[in-house]
Amino acid sequence: MRRAFTIACLAAALILPMAAAQPPSRSPRTNYMTNCQGCHLPGGEGMYGKVPPMRGHLANFLTVPGGREFLIRVPGVANSTLNDSDLAALINWLVPAMGPDVPGGFVPYTSDEIHRLRRMRLQDVNTLRAALIEQMSADRRAAMLGAASR
Numbered sequence: 001m002r003r004a005f006t007i008a009c010l011a012a013a014l015i016l017p018m019a020a021a022q023p024p025s026r027s028p029r030t031n032y033m034t035n036c037q038g039c040h041l042p043g044g045e046g047m048y049g050k051v052p053p054m055r056g057h058l059a060n061f062l063t064v065p066g067g068r069e070f071l072i073r074v075p076g077v078a079n080s081t082l083n084d085s086d087l088a089a090l091i092n093w094l095v096p097a098m099g100p101d102v103p104g105g106f107v108p109y110t111s112d113e114i115h116r117l118r119r120m121r122l123q124d125v126n127t128l129r130a131a132l133i134e135q136m137s138a139d140r141r142a143a144m145l146g147a148a149s150r
């Protein structure tokens, strides 16, 4: 009995580190919690003056040219330690969850698309972000700017 226990412990000591070296894919929600929520907060509320709110706003970027690319090129996404397919799953969960609805609906990102876009480094995030918001329809723009100054 004791001997079997010892063997089981040894086996666990050998197998667990191997399992840790190749973690299984986690759910998008779990990946959001461990990789993003420290800055964006659990509901995408953001932090006043530091991290823009995403809830009710994020998908507005999909209504302007360059916005789809921007969502992947921002440093928090592009530089994340998540691999391309986990990142695609996370963004494909996050964008519809945050909303708002966009005309034509949300077209999910593929891992190939993530792979390509995350390598397109952004020189000046704030300038591009402001330019994209400037191109949004008046009501969407007003909502974005109103939320940012609350």
Ligand code: HEC
Binding pocket: 032, 035, 036, 037, 038, 039, 040, 050, 051, 052, 053, 054, 058, 070, 071, 072, 074, 075, 076, 077, 080, 090, 094, 125, 126, 129
């Ligand atoms: C260190 C803080 C931080 C972390 C961690 C972080 N972000 Fe961000 N995120 C920001 C800030 C600040 C912005 C605003 C643009 C900028 O300055 O990069 C932003 C912008 C974004 C945007 C564009 C929306 C907008 O309004 O600009 C998306 C999408 C996004 N983040 C998703 C994520 C995801 C997904 C993760 C996790 C994989 C993540 N972020 C991790 C701070 C962070």
